[in-house]
Every structure is written in structure tokens, then in C-alpha cells.
Amino acid sequence: MTWPRSNLLGALLAEESAEALVVLAGSSRDPDLAPFVGGARLGDACVVAHGGAAWLVYFTSMEREEAARAEAGGVELVHPADFGMGTLRREGKTHEEILAAAVQTALNRAGVVPGRVAIAGRPAAGITVAMARTLEEGGWKAVSGRGLMLALRRTKTNGEVEGVASAARATVDAFESVARMLAESTVRERGELWLGEERVTVARVKRLAAQVFAGHGLEQPESSIVAPAEEGATGHSTGTPARVLRAGESIVVDLFPRGRLFADCTRTLCVGEPPEGLVRAHGFVLEALERSLEAVQPGVRGWTLHQRVCRLFENKGFAVPDKNPGTQTGYFHLLGHGVGYELHELPSFRKTGPGTDELRAGDVVTIEPGLYDPEAGWGVRLEDLVVVTADGMTNLTPLPYALDPRHW
Numbered sequence: 422m423t424w425p426r427s428n429l430l431g432a433l434l435a436e437e438s439a440e441a442l443v444v445l446a447g448s449s450r451d452p453d454l455a456p457f458v459g460g461a462r463l464g465d466a467c468v469v470a471h472g473g474a475a476w477l478v479y480f481t482s483m484e485r486e487e488a489a490r491a492e493a494g495g496v497e498l499v500h501p502a503d504f505g506m507g508t509l510r511r512e513g514k515t516h517e518e519i520l521a522a523a524v525q526t527a528l529n530r531a532g533v534v535p536g537r538v539a540i541a542g543r544p545a546a547g548i549t550v551a552m553a554r555t556l557e558e559g560g561w562k563a564v565s566g567r568g569l570m571l572a573l574r575r576t577k578t579n580g581e582v583e584g585v586a587s588a589a590r591a592t593v594d595a596f597e598s599v600a601r602m603l604a605e606s607t608v609r610e611r612g613e614l615w616l617g618e619e620r621v622t623v624a625r626v627k628r629l630a631a632q633v634f635a636g637h638g639l640e641q642p643e644s645s646i647v648a649p650a651e652e653g654a655t656g657h658s659t660g661t662p663a664r665v666l667r668a669g670e671s672i673v674v675d676l677f678p679r680g681r682l683f684a685d686c687t688r689t690l691c692v693g694e695p696p697e698g699l700v701r702a703h704g705f706v707l708e709a710l711e712r713s714l715e716a717v718q719p720g721v722r723g724w725t726l727h728q729r730v731c732r733l734f735e736n737k738g739f740a741v742p743d744k745n746p747g748t749q750t751g752y753f754h755l756l757g758h759g760v761g762y763e764l765h766e767l768p769s770f771r772k773t774g775p776g777t778d779e780l781r782a783g784d785v786v787t788i789e790p791g792l793y794d795p796e797a798g799w800g801v802r803l804e805d806l807v808v809v810t811a812d813g814m815t816n817l818t819p820l821p822y823a824l825d826p827r828h829w
Contacts, residue, residue, distance in 0.1 A: 424495035425578050426456065427473040433569050434471075440536035441471035442566055443524060445544040445552060449487075452762035453541045453570045456581075460681055461490040467520065467542070468496070469527035476527040480506060480519070499527050517551035524552065525559070535559065539566030568775055575759060575767040575776060576783035581682060582808050585760065585785050588684035589806055589817035591637035592676050595630040596688060599674060600826040602629055603666075603692050612667040614692055623647045624662035630676055639678040643764055646675035646687075653689070653800030654793045656754060668693030671799040683764045685787050686818040687804035690826050699799045700824070702792040705737050706801045707822050709790035713756060717788065717807055717814040720779050723770030727756040730790050739792060750794055757787040760806060784809040785817075 424430075434442060446454035449463040457468045457475055465480045478499040479488045485500070492498050501507070504526040509519045538561045540552065553563035577585065606614040606621050614621040626647045634641060644659060649666050652658040653673035666672060675687040689703060709730045716726055731741040731752065740751030747753075755770040767776030768784050780786070789804030803822055807814040821829045 423473065424457070424470075424475045425580075426573060427475075427495075429576075430470055430475075430573055431473055433572055434539070437539055437564070437566075437569055438537055439539045439564065439566075439569075440561070441469055441528065441531060441533045442539045442541060442569065443528075443552070443556075444468040444470075444566070444570070445520070445524075445540065445542040445548060447544060451543050452574070452766075453543065453566075455681070455762045456574055457494075457496055458491040459494040459580075461487045463487055463491075465520075467524055467527070469524060469531050469533070471528075471531040471533050474531065476530055478504070478523045478527050480523070497530075499523065499530065517548060520548065521552065521555040524555070528559075533561075535561050537562045537564050539564055539569050541566035541570040571767050571775060574761055576781060577761060577785050577808070578783075581761065582783070582785065584680060584682040585684055585806070585808070586817050587637075588639060588678055588680045588682060589686070591634055591639050591678060591680075592684045592686045592806075593818060593820055594637070595633040595676055595678075596674070596686065596820050597829065598629055598633050599626055600688075600690065600821075600829040602626065603672070603690055603826040604829065606666075606692060608668045608693060612669060612693070614666045614668065620665045622662065622666065623649065623660040623664045626666070626674070627660070627662070630674075634678045637678075637680070639680045641678050643677060645677065646673060648673045648675075648800065651795065651798045653802075654795040654798055655749075656791070656793055656800065656802075666692070669695060671695070671699050671801060673800050673802055675802065675804065677764050679764075682762055683760050684817070685760050685764060685804065685806050686820070687789055687802045688820060688822070689801045689803060689824065691824045692826065695824055696797070696799065698794060698797050699801065702794070702799070702801045703803075703824055705734065705739075706790050706792055706803050709733050710788060710803045710805065710822075713788045713790065714805065714807065714814065714816065717780065717786075717809060719781050719809060719811065722777065722779050723755075723757060723768055723786070724772045724777060726788070727770050730756050734790075734792065750796070752790070752792055754789075754791065757789055760785050760787060780809050782809055782811045
């Protein structure tokens with residue numbers, strides 16, 4: 422068995438004129454290391470990839486069973502005993518020296534000749550500096566592997582798509598629970614929402630979503646967004662925990678849990694009678710979302726889809742980012758982004774830069790148009806998570822779009 426991305430990695434190394442890729446990581450949750458280890462849970466680890474193969478180094482024999490899971494995914498293992506881990510520790514070697522010995526062993530096994538070596542991963546700065554120095558002493562030239570790893574992780578394998586889809590299914594469950602909570606709430610004094618004998622606050626809604634995610638074995642490393650009215654109007658306010666939700670106001674709910682990979686989805690809800698401006702904006706945002714979803718297919722650039730939404734909103738009288746840079750009202754963000762081992766990764770919906778080429782089958786992206794009016798105190802964003810397929814896309818977050826949670 423070979424590592425699934427061996428051919429792509431070889432091509433990317435050739436583009437960089439690099440002999441090998443070295444990934445340094447404090448754990449298997451590092452987004453640059455995660456594609457090499459599958460679902461294995463490891464502490465300190467590193468990878469050397471060269472010549473169509475990848476060598477994973479782990480540092481404690483207690484993790485041998487976890488490392489074996491990575492080996493089943495097509496990587497070769499370098500065990501602690503292979504580079505004299507015990508002896509090095511007894512000799513009092515520093516962490517950097519032990520890591521250098523481990524990487525040197527992997528480089529030797531890979532048959533890497535001196536040349537350019539791309540370094541990726543998220544180690545402490547001192548470790549990166551020490552590793553670069555070690556490589557240079559051995560005749561290698563250390564260069565950044567950040568762009569290479571982003572390109573390598575961009576198009577998802579079938580297993581990775583299922584990892585995103587699994588997190589997305591939990592996200593759908595969480596949204597249904599949130600909608601049910603809001604639909605069952607009652608309106609009391611000052612329009613406050615109550616469920617039972619407690620007010621419905623931002624924190625209460627977030628707690629419910631977190632409970633659903635925990636039940637699915639997911640975590641929320643970047644929290645979540647429950648942003649009512651004036652907070653939702655700013656775009657990415659996460660919401661004040663003690664803020665009580667009220668009838669007739671927009672509630673932007675943006676959930677992005679992580680299992681092995683991330684999911685990402687947004688809906689905007691309103692309990693009771695919504696203001697006319699909110700209803701109008703919600704209709705335009707839904708139109709933009711539906712048009713964009715219909716247009717997602719291989720060969721289309723994210724920037725092209727973004728500009729189409731800009732023209733739609735501009736024609737409705739709203740400020741848009743390509744004509745009104747820096748605007749804080751109307752539409753002021755990009756239409757989408759890639760999702761995977763990080764919440765935001767390639768492909769990009771920007772005009773220029775890495776990952777701005779045409780969408781391709783296996784890309785996992787969000788489509789998230791939005792409109793915002795801080796003066797009126799409402800925000801609307803609708804976001805679906807899709808995987809690009811050979812003939813279009815598959816929506817991983819098939820949820821209702823209705824403002825009124827009672828219509829869910």
C-alpha cells in the first residue's frame with residue numbers, strides 16, 4: 422500500500438525543486454501532519470516524504486498501536502528504537518537534538534540526497550530554527566513548505582470527504598436541535614425568549630450545540646457563533662454569552678465543529694415577526710446561495726462565483742466589496758473558502774493568490790453569501806458546505822433555510 426497522495430506530492434516537490442518534505446509537529450492534530458496519520462492519535466511526530474513514499478517517526482513506544490494505524494494508511498514507520506531514542510535520553514540530549522537524530526534517520530531511509538528540503542508543520546519556532554540549522558550542516562537547504570502543504574491538502578481523498586461529511590452530519594443535528602429550542606420558546610416581557618423557566622441566551626444556545634457535538638465525538642476548537650441583531654450585523658461577532666435572545670431579531674448561527682476534519686454551516690433565524698428589511702435581505706441572500714450552488718462545478722473559479730453575487734446584491738442596492746472596499750454594510754466578505762484539516766484552507770475565492778485557480782473534483786468549499794445592516798441592527802448569512810464532484814457538487818449540509826424555526 423502506498424500513501425494516497427504520493428503522486429501529487431512528487432509533482433509539488435518537483436515544482437519547488439525540493440528533494441523532500443519534512444513535517445515537524447507537536448501532535449497528530451497538526452493540520453500538516455494529520456493527512457499522513459489518518460485517525461491515529463500521536464504526540465510528537467514528524468514525517469519525511471520523498472520518492473513517492475512517506476516515513477512517519479514517532480517518539481514513544483506507548484504509541485506503537487496508534488502508529489500502526491498510520492502504517493495501515495500507507496506510510497512507513499520509524500520507531501523510537503530505530504534512532505536510539507532511549508540512549509539519547511539517557512545521554513541527556515535536548516529535544517531538538519533528539520528530533521534531529523530522528524529526522525536524520527528518516528532522511529537516510531528515504532535516500533534523500535543533499536538539496537532543498539521543504540519544512541512544514543506547526544512546531545515551536547525554536548525547533549524550526551534548530552532543524553533548519555541541522556539540515557544545513559548536512560548539506561541540505563531548508564525552505565518553507567507551507568504553500569506546498571496547502572496545495573497538497575486541498576483536494577480531498579474519499580476518506581477525507583467522508584471525514585468532513587461525518588462532521589457535517591453532526592452539524593445538521595446541532596442545527597435541528599437549536600431550531601427546535603427556538604421554536605419551542607415563548608415570548609415574555611421586552612420580547613425576551615424563554616424556554617421553561619430560563620431565558621434563552623447566547624450561551625444557552627451554544628451549550629446545546631456543544632452537547633450535540635460532544636455526543637458525536639466532535640470538538641469546537643474555534644468555538645461557534647450565535648450572534649443576535651446588532652452583533653450579527655457586524656459579520657463575525659461570536660455573540661455575548663449573557664445576551665438574551667428576543668423575538669423579531671435576526672440570530673446568525675454559525676457552527677464549525679471538528680472531528681478528524683472540520684465542517685462549517687450557517688443559518689439565520691428569527692422567532693416571531695421579523696422586520697421588513699430582514700425579510701427582504703434574507704430573500705436576496707437565499708437567491709444568491711441557490712444561484713451559486715447551481716453554478717458550482719469543476720472549471721469554475723471561486724472568484725467568478727463571488728463576483729456574480731456582488732452583481733446580484735449591487736443590483737438590489739447594497740454595497741459590495743469589489744466596488745466598495747472596506748464597506749461595513751451590505752455585503753463585505755468573500756463568498757466562500759476551502760474546508761478540511763483547518764477551518765479555512767484552499768481553494769480560495771480571492772481574485773489572486775494561492776488556490777485561486779478553477780475548482781476541481783474533490784474540493785470541499787463553503788458557499789456563504791450574506792447581507793448586513795448595523796444601523797438597522799440585523800445580519801443575514803446562509804452557508805452550505807459542499808464537495809465538488811465531476812458533474813457539479815454534493816451539499817453536505819441539507820438544512821431548511823427558513824427564518825422562522827417553526828417552519829423547520
